[in-house]
Amino acid sequence: MTLTVVEVAGLVTVQDAGRPGYAHLGVPRAGWLDEPAALLANRLVGNDASAAVLEVTLGTLSLRADSPVWVAITGAPCxxxxxxxxxxxxxxxxxxxxxxxxLGAPPSGVRTYAAAAGGFAVDPVLGSRSTDTLAWVGPPVVAPGQTLPLGEAAGELHPLDTPRPPTPAALRLLPGPRADWFAGDPVALLVGAKWSVGAASNRVGLRLEGPALRRAPAYDGRELASEGMVLGAVQVPPSGQPVVFLADHPVTGGYPVAAVVHPDDLWMCAQLRPGETVRFSRV
Incomplete structure (x- = not known):
């Protein structure tokens, strides 16, 4: 069973739960950004939770079914x-x-997910079918004319009783490992300030625009040796404008991490558009 790509506008990639465990090789984890939406799409068509889906970023997608297939579309509404x-x-x-x-273009949100019964069975790389847009590990970007193979449908459809995704709210913050590098409590500064999404945001990171987070005098001008980065880390470069690391983030970084977004809230970062307001709260 296959689906043939007829038309693509915007970035469309294959994503599953990602490839954690390869940071020591410099390979990001990748994987879907809006996990609740991707899991919902898979449940609707009876897939295993780990089945690969298509992630459509601010665009449109047309697929031709080469044989009958059940599909479900979730995430950014379209x-x-x-x-x-x-x-x-x-x-x-x-x-x-x-x-x-x-699939039409979403009037709100950023990423729409398309699941097909059996899952998209492209060749895995390092145990995952996810496309990493930082190192470009994994399947190629979905393009017109491409034929996407599907696996064998195994589960039952769940069209009615599937729980809906959670409701958007403020991103909850945990203290970061380098909080002492900043002038004042960085979590309090992030919670109390007004932030918006920067235009350069992507699968690597959600770039924030707002008042600069300043270094404490003892750390002003100092360099930090590269250290491991985790999903959701709020790293602050010399500009003082924070970046929330998402699925394709680099595995190491040399700027201090002021806070970490709670893992259960990262899905909201996937649906925030440039210019939209970002709110934080303290755990």
Whole structure:
């Protein structure tokens, strides 16, 4: 079973739960950014939680089914149609053989997820089918004319009783390992200031724009030896403008980490558009 890519606009990649465990080789973990949305899409079509999906970033996608297949679209809301007939978002839908599934551009949010029964069975790299956009490890970016193989459908459809994704809220912060490098409590500064999403944000990091976080006098002008970075780390470069590290983040970094976003809240970073407000709270 396969799906043929008819049209692509924006960045479309294959993503699963990622490839943790290779940081010592310099390989980022990658994987879907909005985990609740990806897991929901897989549940709707009866896939295993680890099945690979397509992540569509601020764009559109058209796929032709070469044989009948069940699909589900979640994440950033968009119009969904099969041969021009509208179908429901966040519900399982059957695409007949030869029909074209089309995802429109999302009016809000950033990343939409497309799951197909059986999962996208592209060749894994280092145990994962995720595309890493920092080191470009994994499958190539999805492009028109590409044929995407599907695995064998194994589970039952869950079109009605699947829990909905959580509701967006403030990003909860844990103290960072280098909090003493800053003038004042960096978590309090992040919580109390007004932040917006920078235009350069991507799968590597959510770049924030707001009042600069300043170094404590004892650390002003000092260099920090490179150290391991974790998912959700809020790193602060010399500009003072924080960056929240996301799935494709570098495995090491030389700037101090002021705080760490709670793992359960990272999915919200995936759906914040440039210019939108970012809110923080203290755990």
């Amino acid at each position: 119009t969904v149609s099969i041969d021009g007939q509208a179908v429901a978002f966040s519900e399982a839908a059957r695409v007949p053989a030869g029909a074209v599934l089309r």
